[in-house]
Amino acid sequence: MGGVKRLFGFALRVIMYLWRKPRYRRYSFSAYIHRVNFITPRYVECGRQVYVGFNARIQGVSKYNNAYFFPSIILEDGVSIQQNVHLTCANRIVIGKNTAIAANVTITDIHHSYEDISIPIEQQDIKVGFVEIGEDCKIYNNVVILPNVRIGKHVTVGANSVVNSNLPDYCVAVGIPACIIKRYDSITKAWRKTNPQGEFID
Numbered sequence: 001m002g003g004v005k006r007l008f009g010f011a012l013r014v015i016m017y018l019w020r021k022p023r024y025r026r027y028s029f030s031a032y033i034h035r036v037n038f039i040t041p042r043y044v045e046c047g048r049q050v051y052v053g054f055n056a057r058i059q060g061v062s063k064y065n066n067a068y069f070f071p072s073i074i075l076e077d078g079v080s081i082q083q084n085v086h087l088t089c090a091n092r093i094v095i096g097k098n099t100a101i102a103a104n105v106t107i108t109d110i111h112h113s114y115e116d117i118s119i120p121i122e123q124q125d126i127k128v129g130f131v132e133i134g135e136d137c138k139i140y141n142n143v144v145i146l147p148n149v150r151i152g153k154h155v156t157v158g159a160n161s162v163v164n165s166n167l168p169d170y171c172v173a174v175g176i177p178a179c180i181i182k183r184y185d186s187i188t189k190a191w192r193k194t195n196p197q198g199e200f201i202d
């Protein structure tokens with residue numbers, strides 16, 4: 001019985017792979033994407049062992065008003081994304097190898113203009129940036145990552161934080177806006193407390 005189940009699972013995986021491979025910019029056999037809320041596969045590269053949980057919205061925006069864009073969403077090998085992620089991209093969003101994104105996280109490289117008071121904000125042109133998240137990071141629940149942000153390698157971002165500026169390698173950042181609270185000291189080989197500028201304070 002177990003063998004039949006396994007065989008059925010494998011066959012399903014092969015079918016999903018054959019269905020998705022031509023639709024995605026890149027799709028690996030070992031990637032696993034649950035039922036999504038919305039996805040634009042032609043702008044998405046999925047590396048090996050990528051996991052995307054239920055109800056994700058992963059959207060490349062190629063046109064807004066009269067402007068055209070060339071979105072590129074790169075999920076490197078081993079990236080895992082839990083349920084309800086909201087990822088919108090008009091330019092470039094990269095999530096590095098083995099980085100884990102927890103539930104309800106928002107990642108976007110888009111802002112809506114609001115300057116013209118005669119046009120609803122949603123109908124104004126969009127401003128486009130980028131987001132780069134390094135490898136081995138952990139982005140906890142409900143985090144929002146705003147455009148023009150680079151997050152380094154092995155960074156933890158605490159639950160409910162809003163990241164609006166760059167974070168260096170090997171740090172922990174929390175809050176709104178997210179500030180560094182700890183950094184790895186490669187001399188003492190210990191994690192130490194810092195001020196928001198990342199200077200050790202202990």
Ligand SMILES: CC(C)(COP(=O)(O)OP(=O)(O)OC[C@H]1O[C@@H](n2cnc3c(N)ncnc32)[C@H](O)[C@@H]1OP(=O)(O)O)[C@@H](O)C(=O)NCCC(=O)NCCS
Binds near residue numbers: 103140156158159175
């Ligand atoms: C980011 C996190 C990992 C930090 O853990 P840590 O290194 O053990 O940090 P500490 O508990 O020593 O906290 C250090 C300081 O940051 C504050 N802090 C920690 N997490 C915070 C958060 N998410 N938002 C705001 N402040 C936070 C603490 O209150 C503490 O402040 P203080 O020095 O003024 O007392 C953790 O707090 C966190 O957010 N975990 C999320 C857990 C979660 O969502 N799990 C779901 C599983 S998928």
